[in-house]
Amino acid sequence: MTIYRQAWKDGTLVGAPQIALKVPFAFPTEYQGNAYDFSRDLSTIVYARPGGHADLYLLSQK
């Protein structure tokens, strides 16, 4: 995940986007909708870590 900063003034872009933060690990960006959010001061990121387990069964007749 990389967060970009685009300088802006009075409705107009100023320059090109710059990398503001590269998060040093991976996480899903979508999980039943958006899976993350970050604060306006870029101090905090909250993200979902879905998990679970699934077992495979064989149902047989004797």
Added chain:
Amino acid sequence: MPDPGGKGIYYVNGKSSGFLTVYHVHSKESRDIISEDATQPAISPDGRRVMYVTISTGGRYVGRNELWVSDIDGSNKVKIATGEELSTGTWGPDSSNLSFAEGTDARSKTYIVAADGSGLRQLPLMGTTTIGGEIWSPDQKSIYVSTLGKKIATFDIWRSNPDGSNVEKFLDNCASVSDADPSGRYLLGALYSGEKSGIYEVSVSDKKCIQLLPGVVTFGAIFARDAKSFLYALASPGG
């Protein structure tokens, strides 16, 4: 599925789980704050609270969600709503109110509620299709709601008072709004798919929809705290 050798049938049974995790950028520390299958986090503008939905995947509660608000460290949880296909919306500028939606079909409902769960009210139906984003004006006197437009992959934008009065179609065929600048003169939004995907700006005074960053596919953009820039996230290769 039947066993090809005729020995019986195969089936899968399991249970989903998960966490909501906070990452503190300066200390580089991560901490699980919610030990449930949760998603759609939305951090309040003051950075102190987060709303999210939990997903029930078992028993008779399949398909039901709960919408919660907690402090950013996971404490002081307040259940705001229970329903089907709930989705988090946005926070009011002073972090005291929030919006959320119920349903993803043509008659989705939008709600406004205080962060302590009081004063729940439904906004009137706007448009006839699925809701995108909804945001407050900085003075908290208006709410902008984006609904899927008639043109494919665009959003119409509606405006109303927070009490649901004075609903008006504000703009056709624009983007899903995600934030307003502190002056209230501009809105930010995004189109997530299609040939017109990108980050957009709405000039409120002349009701113009302007594409700022074509081809940038993100959930939305928000203004930085000083409003001299805006921020958006893109998935890096591999996550």
